[in-house]
Amino acid sequence: MAQRDPVAFLGEAYRQLVEGDLDWKLRVLQGPSTPRCVVDGREVIMLCSNNYLSLSNHPRVKEAAAKAVMTHGAGSGSVRPIAGNMDLHVELERRLASFKGAEASLVYQTGFAANAGLIPQLVDAGDLVVSDELNHGSIIDGVRLSKADRLVYRHCDGSDLADKLREAEDHAPAYRRILVITDGVFSMDGDIAPLDELSMSAAEHGAMVYVDDAHGEGVLGDGGRGIVSHFGLARDKVHVEMGTFSKAFGVVGGHVSGSRDLVDFALNRSRTWLLSGSHPPAVAAATIAAIDVLETEPQHVRNLWENTEYFRKEVGRLGFDTGKSQTPIIPIIIGESGDAKAFSGRLFEEGVFALPIVYPMVSRDSARIRTIMNAALTRDDLDEALSAIEKIGKELDLV
Numbered sequence: 001m002a003q004r005d006p007v008a009f010l011g012e013a014y015r016q017l018v019e020g021d022l023d024w025k026l027r028v029l030q031g032p033s034t035p036r037c038v039v040d041g042r043e044v045i046m047l048c049s050n051n052y053l054s055l056s057n058h059p060r061v062k063e064a065a066a067k068a069v070m071t072h073g074a075g076s077g078s079v080r081p082i083a084g085n086m087d088l089h090v091e092l093e094r095r096l097a098s099f100k101g102a103e104a105s106l107v108y109q110t111g112f113a114a115n116a117g118l119i120p121q122l123v124d125a126g127d128l129v130v131s132d133e134l135n136h137g138s139i140i141d142g143v144r145l146s147k148a149d150r151l152v153y154r155h156c157d158g159s160d161l162a163d164k165l166r167e168a169e170d171h172a173p174a175y176r177r178i179l180v181i182t183d184g185v186f187s188m189d190g191d192i193a194p195l196d197e198l199s200m201s202a203a204e205h206g207a208m209v210y211v212d213d214a215h216g217e218g219v220l221g222d223g224g225r226g227i228v229s230h231f232g233l234a235r236d237k238v239h240v241e242m243g244t245f246s247k248a249f250g251v252v253g254g255h256v257s258g259s260r261d262l263v264d265f266a267l268n269r270s271r272t273w274l275l276s277g278s279h280p281p282a283v284a285a286a287t288i289a290a291i292d293v294l295e296t297e298p299q300h301v302r303n304l305w306e307n308t309e310y311f312r313k314e315v316g317r318l319g320f321d322t323g324k325s326q327t328p329i330i331p332i333i334i335g336e337s338g339d340a341k342a343f344s345g346r347l348f349e350e351g352v353f354a355l356p357i358v359y360p361m362v363s364r365d366s367a368r369i370r371t372i373m374n375a376a377l378t379r380d381d382l383d384e385a386l387s388a389i390e391k392i393g394k395e396l397d398l399v
């Protein structure tokens with residue numbers, strides 16, 4: 001019998017991606033992630049980083065990371081439950097809980113690890129998850145690891161959620177637990193989940209509420225305290241507040257915050273937490289310093305919002321559609337995938353770095369350039385980016 005190549009599919013699958021123009025073409029950032037940075041040898045204005053407050057470059061954050069390497073070493077040596085639970089990890093959790101106004105916080109290696117590790121412990125066979133149709137991939141994967149039933153409600157639609165919850169009441173046998181789960185800020189449109197309405201519906205049906213505030217922390221609410229603060233919700237209305245340190249905090253890591261019971265449960269049950277090495281000391285120390293900065297230097301969040309309001313208004317004035325954006329994520333909706341890709345390519349040549357988002361990430365007719373504001377961008381940076389956007393928009397006959 002002829003031997004077949006057991007890994008032929010690798011190359012075949014990749015070639016198909018290339019043919020469909022669906023493969024990732026990685027760009028290289030040569031130096032720090034700053035508003036003016038060097039990408040593939042070209043100086044560009046950065047409009048696609050999640051480093052909202054530029055905390056990755058804040059002197060106090062960098063110094064804390066460097067110092068922790070000298071005092072605690074380059075790595076932690078173990079998982080948290082064995083020998084890798086350092087004083088810096090414990091201090092970070094204490095500081096984060098205090099910042100969020102929560103009873104307790106648990107830090108995971110990443111936000112993805114938090115969702116993948118915790119969701120399947122909260123719900124299992126006999127339970128139900130009700131999820132926004134545009135939730136992040138890490139939520140989708142977390143839900144897939146669970147044997148719970150699933151229902152999907154229309155994007156940010158509180159009355160559709162209420163319908164789905166009512167439907168679920170008729171399920172026999174009755175569901176043991178129900179989990180309502182949503183992104184706080186949606187990364188493709190920059191819109192905000194109506195968490196007040198969602199949590200009210202959930203409460204009527206005795207359901208848990210889990211919000212993934214990856215793009216809201218450091219951005220929304222009092223001093224960047226996130227979406228629960230933004231809506232002024234009582235802490236017991238949102239049972240799991242999950243977030244990341246890889247975006248506005250400028251470092252890396254994930255967390256869940258809520259009750260002491262939640263944290264005790266999560267740390268004893270999440271396999272991603274129990275079986276994966278803890279953060280290097282520099283990560284924990286830098287994140288503590290980022291919290292320090294958020295608590296003592298309110299200007300960063302303020303600058304971020306000033307830039308956001310200015311840029312969104314000016315992009316609109318040029319004749320572009322910014323969709324449902326309510327946050328520093330500002331899509332410039334173009335329409336056709338080909339146009340969005342050409343736009344992004346021309347922007348790069350003109351010294352502006354912003355990525356196109358095309359089908360299947362968004363619908364076929366709403367391809368876009370996704371721009372993300374940053375507190376450290378100056379008015380000159382923004383005006384230069386805006387004139388490139390105007391020039392290319394005219395060139396491509398879009399405005």
Ligand SMILES: *Cc1c(COP(=O)(O)O)cnc(C)c1O
Nearest residue numbers: 110111112136138214244246253
């Ligand atoms: C970025 C993101 C994550 C993943 O966070 P990491 O800490 O980078 O793994 C999870 N959920 C949402 C909504 C995100 O935007």
